Amino acid sequence: MHRLIALTLILGCLTATPVLAQDQQRIVALINDEVVSQRDLNERMRIIMATTRLPDNNPEILRAVREQALRSLVDDRLQMQEAKRRNINVSQQDVDAAIGAVERQMNIPPGRFDEFIRRGGIDPTAVAGQIRTELTWSRMVRARTSAQTSVTEQEIDEAVAKLRANVGQTEELISEILVPVDSPDQEEPQRQLAQRIIEQLRGGANFPALARQFSRGTTAVNGGDVGWVQRGTLNEEIEAAIAKLDKGQLSEPIRTVGGWQIVALRDRRRISLPGIEENRVTLKQLLIPLAAEAPQAEADAAIAKARQARGEIRTCDDVEPVAGRYDAPGSGSLGTLRMGDLPESFRQAVAPLDINQTSEPVRATRAVHIFTLCGRQEASGLNRNEVRQNILSRRAELMAQRYIRELRRDATIEFR
Template identity: 35%
Template sequence: MPRPARTSALTLGLMLAAALPLPAGAQLPPQSQAAAQTNRIVAVINGEVVSRADIVGRARLFALNAGIAVAPEVLDRLTPQVTRLLIDERLRLQEVQRRRIPVTDADVADAVAELEQRNNLPPGALRAQLNQVGIQPRVLYDQIRTQIGWARLLRQQLGPNAIPSEAEVNETIRAATARVGQPEFLVSEIFVPIDDPRNEAEVNRFTEEVIRQLRAGTPFPVAATQFSQAQTALQGGDLGWVRKEDMDPAVAAVVERMPPGAISNAIKVPGGYQIVAMRQRRESGRDMATLLSVRQAYFPFAGTLDPNNPTQQQRDQVEKAQRLAAGARSCDAVEAAAKTSGNDRPSDPGPIRLETVTPPPLKAMLAGLSPGKPSQPILMPDGVLVMMVCTREQRNLAELTPDQAKQQMLRDRVELLSRQLQRDLRRRATIEMRN
């Protein structure tokens, strides 16, 4: 696993050489010109260098995540804000190191493995994918290392006082109960700070580019993880369910008018700009749901099914599914069958909210299944599936639990501290920008 981004003596020598003026009439060979441009120093932060290569690498990482091509004009629009983002990350990492907060290679490797797992990638696939498109894996690893270290620093700074007391939690729940029936919004955010008022126009241009990419299909969590400077960036910008009183008044005024699925324009808030995505609406305290726990056994086909000419292997798999559907009397039986089905699809897909199941025929089938009764085999092009409902529960998902109240209060305190510390680091730092 690469170490945190540091400029080696050799690399620094190359960068300094590239920054020196050439004698009159002298020209670098084409390859040397490219290397000089790549290794050009863009900023020096407390003695540490951010190069053009660092900025290009981060912009390419964003493009890979977003599924877009980095055209030169797009890179030019992203460059000022990516530069600012890398400066802030370098300040954070320096502070983490100054306080001797450990972030090991194993920590980073675990985070990468979790990313691969979430995206259904085999181990090592992320590194291979980065190399394939010309992105040094350390670009991602450095970002992850900084995020882990900064989160640990904030927890250390807050200390025991970060944990809300029982009295504070109870008061939050009482206040939530009093608000039953008021509107709530499931919102995600991207926060882009303005550290210098002279750069406001530049920051605004950057937010417009991000909004353009979001509306063109870039997943909001991807953009938030890459560019938001709020602590919610670690969760893809997820703010959870909030009321208008929980948001900045300017943001609340916009959110109240947004339909689900909409992405706002840049909203000016204290300290910067905020972009919000409206995901859902509900009435506070009222969100009744039917929650199912299920087990499934999937019998895969060796090839795509031709209904008019099934292979013997496909017939055998259908017969296995039919025997299970006829004989299974418990979820344990379905789970046992799944383990011998020759397929790595999990037997437990996790909690399912019936109201959100698609397609409609699957929803209707699950709605009609009594707990402990298997479904009829569900034929698909690549296999056959048998499902069983284990439990069915009606629950009010909008009811605030003590744990949810505690997490909400803790998140707010962490976010406030994060913004304060970042401003302090900027004020104390020696930042030299190079043309």
């Protein structure tokens, strides 16, 4: 109880007493013989409280903040020790650019970050130190990923094919906070912490700030930004929760392998390839006429007929002969067209096709169409180097998780 009262005074930025000043010299942890002092811990707690705007009068929140602050300090020490061993550094210019990004995330006027931090009773150099550690760690992970992995042209081809295959499907833009559970006794306290974080977010707290301080996930350094994700790429519990959300909503705590996860749905859209509207495609079509007000039975029959014809088309050269057998006037070459000029339903049908592949039937106002792709001219929007970088980024996330586990495993950590 006395410790919680002291922490409340510290976080309230009241004048420190001589006893508190003396307490600040106390060692709270040794990380490979490197000291973490009470002052370091207090400063990190101030950072968390100021950047997340969590209330400083709740003992349970303060206890969770202390645990998170100590955990992050341990990881920071391990990461910077490894950076020193590997002779990896970041420049002051890099740190300044990152501070500018934080200002934008938190709606702080440019150049006013130090002033904002000082209002919370925080030493700006402590914040800059934390940001420097995040940047250094990111650089180390990238370097290790580049050294240990390479992306083949076949992998890029497979990724591009998957992008095309997913055109027209739904994807979501999400952010996440992972509240870790490292032992069974943390299960309920960490669930309660996740619930309180959700309450703070719904009350207007800044998501990126909370993610930076509380999330154990690899996206924490980016404010919890996961980016656009496709259906089927996340675990079932998370996908089920996201499916129930509307744009701008938060999930309840979701139990995953690593702990309790919070997901924010920022946007939802249909998948399209970058720059797909500027791509040019050479097409042939087979067209089954259909009356504008045709009953559903006639439409179904036309679709079945088109699907049967599709099964007989192996290459573009087959389209006209097959159209003749199916009495399909108006079929044949459409020439080379800009994808952006096609109706949306046609574009979705054509986009995932490979050369000489034929689409599923598409019903229009007066016909059922199937399209055979005879050629494609890619615009500059689908950049193979960008695809390569996305593959490397996903690998870097997995590498970061393994890397910090290795550092913790090999370290000598003593708490006092």
